[in-house]
Amino acid sequence: MHTWHRWLSVIFGIFMLRIAVTGTGSFAGVFHPLHSGESLGPLGTAISVLSGLALVFFSASGIWLYMQMWRNRAARIVTPRWFWK
Structure with missing residues (x-):
């Protein structure tokens, strides 16, 4: 479990750093339909x-x-x- 947590935290950390640098406005249109399930x-x-x-x-x-x-x-x-x- 610790191995999974370690790798997932690195992946999500990079993702969050990208959002912090570029801003969340450009990703809101992509992730909201995915998060709510509307895209499927x-x-x-x-x-x-x-x-x-x-x-x-x-x-x-x-x-x-x-x-x-x-x-x-x-x-x-x-x-x-x-x-x-």
Whole structure:
């Protein structure tokens, strides 16, 4: 996971540097239809909505799993910490 993060951060860093140097106005017309899914028609819009719902689901389920691990650790009477080992 760290390898992926390292390479993606370099790629997005270069992309963000280009936007900072050239300005965002020239890219707004290109990326807005891609981001909203409009460029792929109704299927793209549906994919965009499903991606947003997946983000909400994974956020909520991650919090739920973390709370379960927290409760299980508390039940074992271990010193409380923010992260598990």
